[in-house]
Amino acid sequence: MRIIVLINQILDPSGMTVNRRAQxxxxxxxxxxxxxxxxxxxxxxxxxxxxxxxxVTIVGLGPERVVESIRQALSMGADQGLAIIDESGAxxxxxxxxxxLAAAVRKAGPFDLVLTGDRVLDSDGGxxxxxxxxxxxLPQLISVETVACQENRAEAIRSTExxxxxxxxxxPVLATLPPDANRxxxxxxxxxxxxYRDQSAVKCLSPAxxxxxxxxxxxxxxxxxxxYPTPREPGTRLEGTVEEITGRLVTALGLGx
Amino acid sequence: MDFALNEEQxxxxxxxxxxxQQEIAPHARETDEHEALPEGLLEKAAEQELLGAALPxxxxxxxxxxxxxxxxxxxxxxxxxxxxxxxxxHANLAALTILxxxxxxxxxSYLPSMASGEVIxxxxxxxxxxxxxxxxxxxxxxxxxxxxxxQGVKSWVVNGSIAGLYIVFARAPGxxxxxxxxxxxxxxxxxxxxxxxxLRGCQIHALYLKGCRVPExxxxxxxxxxxxxxxxxxxxxxxxxxxAALGVSEAALQEGKQFAVERKQFGVAIATKQAIGNYFADSxxxxxxxxxxxxxxxxxxxxxxxxxxxxxxVKLHSARVARTVANRMVQVHGGYGFSNEYSVSRIYRxxxxxxxxxxxxxxxxxTLARNYFQGALVD
Numbered sequence: 001m002r003i004i005v006l007i008n009q010i011l012d013p014s015g016m017t018v019n020r021r022a023q024x025x026x027x028x029x030x031x032x033x034x035x036x037x038x039x040x041x042x043x044x045x046x047x048x049x050x051x052x053x054x055x056v057t058i059v060g061l062g063p064e065r066v067v068e069s070i071r072q073a074l075s076m077g078a079d080q081g082l083a084i085i086d087e088s089g090a091x092x093x094x095x096x097x098x099x100x101l102a103a104a105v106r107k108a109g110p111f112d113l114v115l116t117g118d119r120v121l122d123s124d125g126g127x128x129x130x131x132x133x134x135x136x137x138l139p140q141l142i143s144v145e146t147v148a149c150q151e152n153r154a155e156a157i158r159s160t161e162x163x164x165x166x167x168x169x170x171x172p173v174l175a176t177l178p179p180d181a182n183r184x185x186x187x188x189x190x191x192x193x194x195x196y197r198d199q200s201a202v203k204c205l206s207p208a209x210x211x212x213x214x215x216x217x218x219x220x221x222x223x224x225x226x227x228y229p230t231p232r233e234p235g236t237r238l239e240g241t242v243e244e245i246t247g248r249l250v251t252a253l254g255l256g257x
Numbered sequence: 258m259d260f261a262l263n264e265e266q267x268x269x270x271x272x273x274x275x276x277x278q279q280e281i282a283p284h285a286r287e288t289d290e291h292e293a294l295p296e297g298l299l300e301k302a303a304e305q306e307l308l309g310a311a312l313p314x315x316x317x318x319x320x321x322x323x324x325x326x327x328x329x330x331x332x333x334x335x336x337x338x339x340x341x342x343x344x345x346x347h348a349n350l351a352a353l354t355i356l357x358x359x360x361x362x363x364x365x366s367y368l369p370s371m372a373s374g375e376v377i378x379x380x381x382x383x384x385x386x387x388x389x390x391x392x393x394x395x396x397x398x399x400x401x402x403x404x405x406x407x408q409g410v411k412s413w414v415v416n417g418s419i420a421g422l423y424i425v426f427a428r429a430p431g432x433x434x435x436x437x438x439x440x441x442x443x444x445x446x447x448x449x450x451x452x453x454x455x456l457r458g459c460q461i462h463a464l465y466l467k468g469c470r471v472p473e474x475x476x477x478x479x480x481x482x483x484x485x486x487x488x489x490x491x492x493x494x495x496x497x498x499x500x501a502a503l504g505v506s507e508a509a510l511q512e513g514k515q516f517a518v519e520r521k522q523f524g525v526a527i528a529t530k531q532a533i534g535n536y537f538a539d540s541x542x543x544x545x546x547x548x549x550x551x552x553x554x555x556x557x558x559x560x561x562x563x564x565x566x567x568x569x570x571v572k573l574h575s576a577r578v579a580r581t582v583a584n585r586m587v588q589v590h591g592g593y594g595f596s597n598e599y600s601v602s603r604i605y606r607x608x609x610x611x612x613x614x615x616x617x618x619x620x621x622x623x624t625l626a627r628n629y630f631q632g633a634l635v636d
Contacts, residue, residue, distance in 0.1 A: 068264065068267075068268070071264075071268060072268065072271070075268065075272065186272055186275055186276050186305055187268070187272045187305075188304070188305050188306050188319075189269065189272075189305060189306035189307065189310055189319030189321060190306050190314070190319045192265060192268050192269055192272060192319075193265070193319060193320070193321075195268075196264065196265040196268075
C-alpha cells in the first residue's frame with residue numbers, strides 16, 4: 001500500500017488576535033504549524049499503513065519552512081518526505097496549488113491512496129482535495145472520519161448531521177479528512193533525532209521541476225480585498241410553553257391562517 | 258553568541274508541549290486531588306521516550322542534550338509540577354546515576370526498563386536527621402559474607418511507593434556508599450507517606466530498611482564513593498528542577514492573564530489597572546531572565562563547563578521566580594486565588610517545594626558565598 005499525504009503549513013492561530021473593530025488580524029507570535037486537518041490525514045495514513053503495510057510519503061508545498069512540517073510528520077512515523085519549495089507565493093492560489101500537488105503526486109510514483117485535510121484552517125477553502133482528485137482522475141471520498149483499505153477498495157465513514165454514511169471507492173482513491181477525525185499521535189524523541197540525522201529524509205524540488213513551462217503556475221484567482229462579514233442582527237428569542245412558542249413561531253414566519 | 262534553539266530543539270519543544278498540554282495538563286487538578294499521577298500517564302510518557310530522554314540510545318534512550326532536557330522539564334512543569342518532579346526523580350536522579358556510577362551489568366539490566374517505564378526509579382539519600390547534611394547519614398551497611406546488611410530509615414523518597422528500584426545511601430565500613438535495591442527485596446519496607454502542602458501527586462514516602470541484604474554486585478561504585486556519586490547526581494536534578502520552575506512560572510502567568518482579562522471590576526477588565534499591570538510587567542521580566550539563565554546553564558552542562566556556583570545561581574533564582582510569580586498571580590485573582598477552584602492556588606502550593614527540593618535556598622546561598630570568598634579570607 002503506497003500512501004501519499006498532501007500537507008500545508010499555516011500560521012498558528014493561537015498566536016493571533018482577531019479584532020473585529022479594527023477589521024484586522026494581529027499576529028502576536030509568528031509560528032507555523034501543520035494544518036490540523038492535514039495532521040488528521042497523516043494520522044489516518046499511518047493507521048492504514050500500520051494495518052495494511054506499505055509506506056507513507058508526505059508531500060508539502062510552500063516556502064522552505066514547510067520542510068519543518070514534513071519533518072513533524074516524519075517524526076510521527078511517515079517514511080519519506082517531498083517538499084516543493086515555492087518562495088514566490090504563487091501556490092497560495094488553490095488552482096496553482098492543486099496543479100503543482102497533482103504533478104508532485106505523479107512524480108512521487110505509483111500510489112494507492114492520497115490523503116489530505118478537507119480544509120486549510122486559514123483560508124477554509126476546501127478546494128485542494130477535490131481539485132487534485134479531478135486532475136489525477138481519481139474517485140474522491142470527501143470529509144471522511146476514517147479510511148480503511150481492503151482488497152483494492154477503500155472504505156470510509158463520513159459523519160453527517162443525521163448519522164454516519166459508509167462510502168467506498170476502488171483504489172487508487174483520494175480522501176480528505178476533517179481536523180477532528182482522529183487524535184494524531186505525537187512524534188517520539190528518537191524519531192525526531194533520526195529525522196534531523198538523516199539529511200536525505202526530505203527531498204526538495206522547485207515548482208519549475210514539476211512545471212517547466214510555468215503554465216501550471218499562472219494564478220486563476222485574484223484577491224479583491226479583505227473584510228469581515230457584516231455583523232448579523234441578533235435573533236428573537238421565543239419563550240413560553242411548546243404550544244405558545246409554536247404559535248409565535250407560526251405568526252413570526254407569517255404562516256398564520 | 259547564538260541564543261537560538263536549533264531546528265531539532267524547536268521540534269522537541271513543540272512535541273513536548275503538545276504532549277504535556279494534551280496528556281498531562283488536563284489531569285493536573287485530579288493529580289493534586291487524588292494525590293497520584295493518572296493511571297497510564299508514565300506509560301504514555303515512556304512511549305514518547307520521555308522517561309529515557311537523556312539516556313544513550315544503546316539503553317533505549319533518546320540521548321538528548323541538556324538544552325532539550327530542560328525544554329522537556331519546562332513543558333512538564335508548565336503542565337503539572339507534580340508530574341515534572343516524578344519524572345525528574347526517576348530520569349534525572351535515578352536513571353542517570355546508574356548510567357554514571359553503575360557497572361555495564363547494572364546499566365544493561367536496569368536502564369532499558371527504566372526508559373520504557375517498566376521500572377520507576379527513586380533516590381533515597383535523605384534521612385530524618387540528614388537533610389542538607391549528607392554526612393549525618395546513619396543508615397548502616399554492614400559487611401556479611403559476599404554482601405551487605407542495610408539497617409536504617411530513609412525519608413522524603415520521591416516515588417517511594419511506585420518505584421521498582423531504589424538507590425539507597427548507607428554508611429559502609431569504607432564510608433558512605435550507594436546501593437541498588439530492587440523493590441520487594443526482603444527487609445525493604447515502604448513507610449508512611451508525607452502529607453505535603455503541594456506536589457501532592459508525588460508519592461513521597463519513608464523507607465525502612467530492616468536487615469535488608471544487598472549482594473556486593475549491587476553496590477553502586479566503590480565503598481565510600483556514595484557522597485561523590487550523590488554530588489554528581491545533584492546537578493542533573495537541580496537543572497531539571499530549575500527548568501520545571503521556569504515552566505510553572507509561565508503557567509502561573511498564563512492563569513493570571515486569563516483571569517485579569519476576564520475579570521471586570523469598576524466596569525473594566527482588571528488587566529487595565531496599573532497595579533495589576535505592574536505585577537505582570539515584573540513577572541515577565543523575571544521569567545525572561547530565568548529562561549536565559551536556565552538555557553545558558555543547560556548549555557554549560559552540555560559543554561561540561563558548569564560550576565557549582567552556576568548551579569546554585571540557577572537553582573536559587575528559579576525557585577524565587579516561581580514563588581514570586583505564583584504569589585503575584587494569586588493576588589491578581591483576589592479572593593478567588595485562595596480558592597482551590599482555580600489552578601493558580603495549586604501552583605502556589607506546588608512551587609513552595611522548589612525552595613527546598615534539590616537543595617534548600619540556604620544551601621545555594623552558602624555555596625555561592627563560600628565560592629565567592631574562596632581564598633579571600635585568611636585565618
